[in-house]
Amino acid sequence: MPKIIYVDPDGTRHVVDAPDGTSLMQAAVANGVEGVLGECGGSAMCATCHVYVDPADGGRLPELGADEDEMLDSTASPRTTASRLSCQLTASEDLDGLVVRLPEEQI
Numbered sequence: 039m040p041k042i043i044y045v046d047p048d049g050t051r052h053v054v055d056a057p058d059g060t061s062l063m064q065a066a067v068a069n070g071v072e073g074v075l076g077e078c079g080g081s082a083m084c085a086t087c088h089v090y091v092d093p094a095d096g097g098r099l100p101e102l103g104a105d106e107d108e109m110l111d112s113t114a115s116p117r118t119t120a121s122r123l124s125c126q127l128t129a130s131e132d133l134d135g136l137v138v139r140l141p142e143e144q145i
């Protein structure tokens with residue numbers, strides 16, 4: 039099962055087993071990672087699952103979709119080139135060991 043590493047703004051790391059096919063938002067919420075809210079349930083309509091993925095890992099991720107791109111303009115913390123919506127990222131062995139950093143604020 040792939041492991042995803044969520045890093046709080048203060049550097050605290052949460053290593054989560056994310057079942058294949060689960061979104062990184064769902065895996066975070068199910069494991070009590072408080073920095074991810076996921077208020078819309080994963081429909082790319084709330085931006086409360088905003089995370090930062092090191093651009094060096096960007097090649098492991100799917101392309102940014104139009105809905106995700108638009109919603110990333112509504113994040114509570116600044117959007118950067120590393121910004122993604124974790125509900126739009128699906129766990130798989132390709133993402134094993136991925137580090138995602140959590141923003142200061144989600145709302």
Ligand code: FES
Nearest residue numbers: 076078082085125
């Ligand atoms: S959970 Fe709402 S945009 Fe991701």
